[in-house]
Amino acid sequence: xxxxxxxxxxxxxxxxxxxxxxxxxxxxxxxxxxxxxxxxxxxxxxxxxxxxxxxxxxxxxxxxxxxxxxxxxxxxxxxxxxxxxxxxxxxxxxxxxxxxxxxxxxxxxxxxxxxxxxxxxxxxxxxxxxxxxxxxxxxxxxxxxxxxxxxxxxxxxxxxxxxxxxxxxxxxxxxxxxxxxxxxxxxxxxxxxxxxxxxxxxxxxxxxxxxxxxxxxxxxxxxxxxxxxxxxxxxxxxxxxxxxxxxxxxxxxxxxxxxxxxxxxxxxxxxxxxxxxx
Amino acid sequence: xxxxxxxxxxxxxxxxxxxxxxxxxxxxxxxxxxxxxxxxxxxxxxxxxxxxxxxxxxxxxxxxxxxxxxxxxxxxxxxxxxxxxxxxxxxxxxxxxxxxxxxxxxxxxxxxxxxxxxxxxxxxxxxxxxxxxxxxxxxxxxxxxxxxxxxxxxxxxxxxxxxxxxxxxxxxxxxxxxxxxxxxxxxxxxxxxxxxxxxxxxxxxxxxxxxxxxxxxxxxxxxxxxxxxxxxxxxxxxxxxxxxxxxxxxxxxxxxxxxxxxxxxxxxxxxxxxxxxxxxxxxxxxxxxxxxxxxxxxxxxxxxxxxxxxxxxxxxxxxxxxxxxxxxxxxx
Ligand SMILES: Nc1ncnc2c1ncn2[C@@H]1O[C@H](COP(=O)(O)OP(=O)(O)O)[C@@H](O)[C@H]1O
Ligand SMILES: [Mg+2]
Numbered sequence: 298x299x300x301x302x303x304x305x306x307x308x309x310x311x312x313x314x315x316x317x318x319x320x321x322x323x324x325x326x327x328x329x330x331x332x333x334x335x336x337x338x339x340x341x342x343x344x345x346x347x348x349x350x351x352x353x354x355x356x357x358x359x360x361x362x363x364x365x366x367x368x369x370x371x372x373x374x375x376x377x378x379x380x381x382x383x384x385x386x387x388x389x390x391x392x393x394x395x396x397x398x399x400x401x402x403x404x405x406x407x408x409x410x411x412x413x414x415x416x417x418x419x420x421x422x423x424x425x426x427x428x429x430x431x432x433x434x435x436x437x438x439x440x441x442x443x444x445x446x447x448x449x450x451x452x453x454x455x456x457x458x459x460x461x462x463x464x465x466x467x468x469x470x471x472x473x474x475x476x477x478x479x480x481x482x483x484x485x486x487x488x489x490x491x492x493x494x495x496x497x498x499x500x501x502x503x504x505x506x507x508x509x510x511x512x513x514x515x516x517x518x519x520x521x522x523x524x525x526x527x528x529x530x531x532x533x534x535x536x537x538x539x540x541x542x543x544x545x546x547x548x549x550x551x552x553x554x555x556x557x558x559x560x561x562x563x564x565x566x567x568x569x570x571x572x573x574x575x
Numbered sequence: 576x577x578x579x580x581x582x583x584x585x586x587x588x589x590x591x592x593x594x595x596x597x598x599x600x601x602x603x604x605x606x607x608x609x610x611x612x613x614x615x616x617x618x619x620x621x622x623x624x625x626x627x628x629x630x631x632x633x634x635x636x637x638x639x640x641x642x643x644x645x646x647x648x649x650x651x652x653x654x655x656x657x658x659x660x661x662x663x664x665x666x667x668x669x670x671x672x673x674x675x676x677x678x679x680x681x682x683x684x685x686x687x688x689x690x691x692x693x694x695x696x697x698x699x700x701x702x703x704x705x706x707x708x709x710x711x712x713x714x715x716x717x718x719x720x721x722x723x724x725x726x727x728x729x730x731x732x733x734x735x736x737x738x739x740x741x742x743x744x745x746x747x748x749x750x751x752x753x754x755x756x757x758x759x760x761x762x763x764x765x766x767x768x769x770x771x772x773x774x775x776x777x778x779x780x781x782x783x784x785x786x787x788x789x790x791x792x793x794x795x796x797x798x799x800x801x802x803x804x805x806x807x808x809x810x811x812x813x814x815x816x817x818x819x820x821x822x823x824x825x826x827x828x829x830x831x832x833x834x835x836x837x838x839x840x841x842x843x844x845x846x847x848x849x850x851x852x853x854x855x856x857x858x859x860x861x862x863x864x865x866x867x868x869x870x871x872x873x874x875x876x877x878x879x880x881x882x883x884x885x886x887x888x889x890x891x892x893x894x895x896x897x898x899x900x901x902x903x904x905x906x907x
Binding site for chain 1: 657
């Protein structure tokens with residue numbers, strides 16, 4: 298192969314990355330610009346930037362007038378943050394136990410916990426619904442938090458236990474000799490060192506939960522527990538769809554994920570580039 | 576009184592036996608060094624003494640009390656690790672004081688102990704820093720300071736100098752030796768480096784494959800090794816092992832230290848050609864390829880001129896030679 302100069306190689310790399318970025322961001326871009334346009338303008342010229350002529354906030358006013366929108370928003374936030382908290386807490390604890398302690402069936406337990414990565418939790422929807430009905434949890438946010446925690450745990454345990462194996466044994470042993478409890482060792486010594494991995498898991502766990510339509514529809518369709526993804530569906534009718542409102546709702550729904558992502562991304566990038574814990 | 580007693584201690588990880596029955600007594604105030612090649616089980620044995628690893632069978636006693644089921648923090652020991660193992664989120668002062676704080680001592684008492692230990696190691700200027708702001712040598716001194724603060728019955732060191740550069744290693748080695756004299760403490764020190772073992776130890780325990788090969792003062796091991804393993808491991812450069820039969824002896828193997836092999840250009844028992852010469856100033860090492868005995872090392876004091884490929888004659892100093900049987904055991 299001919300050797301290329303670093304400059305041409307860098308241009309090529311940037312061209313590929315920019316092309317990819319444009320392709321990836323294009324749908325989001327289209328949603329956001331159209332959410333600021335009148336209905337007629339959306340269909341006339343879907344790719345045009347809003348001009349003073351076509352600029353229209355009707356979508357946003359419809360969404361915000363649909364009084365429960367903030368309630369939906371709040372429900373989504375509660376479900377996402379709650380599930381995220383439990384996935385990270387239990388995932389990290391299970392990962393610590395699997396990587397730190399030698400006990401009978403350790404490997405088997407690890408495999409069992411990782412199995413969930415390959416088997417989609419939706420296969421169990423009917424059983425889950427029966428269980429929720431039996432325990433009276435239908436139409437509660439608790440039901441969603443429980444299901445999403447179960448859904449997120451396998452990947453969390455899998456990723457975190459790999460990272461925790463790399464945390465220095467000497468450090469944990471020093472803690473034991475100094476009289477720290479296993480919980481203190483876990484929370485004060487190990488967790489801070491796997492923070493990048495935690496952020497990675499957080500992002501991969503959070504986004505599918507925020508976007509999910511399936512379980513809210515089945516387990517919590519009642520008005521007061523609707524999530525935002527489900528709530529936005531009121532604008533999509535069988536015969537008429539209020540596109541202004543749908544686009545505005547989707548644009549608004551991006552904001553919180555974006556904020557959470559920005560919070561985690563510094564750690565995430567470190568996690569991806571470092572890959573290892575010292 | 577014995578500060579540490581091990582009675583037929585063994586350790587298995589699943590089916591692999593790592594420690595295969597170790598008996599040992601370490602006296603109070605003694606500096607005891609475990610030495611052996613990498614992977615022979617030194618760290619495992621030390622972690623068992625510390626309580627970080629369960630004992631598969633046998634007994635561990637500290638100051639006469641059985642501690643098999645006592646938690647590490649309650650064994651009144653302190654440990655210094657190869658990787659320093661300082662708590663990254665705490666300052667040097669808090670790192671050093673953590674054990675006492677955990678044991679429930681008052682703030683004032685902890686501060687006093689930390690200051691005392693810091694003074695011994697000249698760590699005062701570093702007390703407010705975090706481990707990430709220290710050099711490797713400073714980190715290891717802090718780790719040693721953290722051990723001192725606890726005034727333990729037993730100090731455990733696991734290759735504490737391995738991550739330091741050569742000059743720092745010598746300086747820290749001297750510091751540890753001085754500490755041992757000042758504190759009058761019992762210390763157990765693990766290393767794979769026989770020079771560290773020779774220079775620090777009151778008594779050396781040579782380990783191989785989870786078994787004790789020989790225990791003794793450094794010069795006892797050097798002058799009176801029990802078998803070919805100890806003879807080869809202690810002393811640098813390594814002892815030459817000759818096929819005694821070819822020299823008309825009755826033993827299987829004859830061990831001769833490089834300084835006890837006479838070299839001559841005119842006459843000798845073994846003929847060979849010089850393959851390499853190392854001039855170190857104070858001494859010269861000559862490596863000689865022989866047809867009957869393989870590669871042999873000769874150590875000469877002062878500067879000597881031998882050329883590569885030159886033919887030379889070697890004569891072992893019979894009175895200083897060690898004889899071993901076919902199994903490698905010493906014949907006395
Ligand atoms: N947790 C463990 N599980 C299985 N084998 C181990 C474990 N720890 C150590 N070993 C094995 O025990 C042997 C001795 O290890 P170690 O005590 O660390 O040796 P050393 O410190 O002398 O280099 C090695 O062969 C190592 O593979
Ligand atoms: Mg070791």
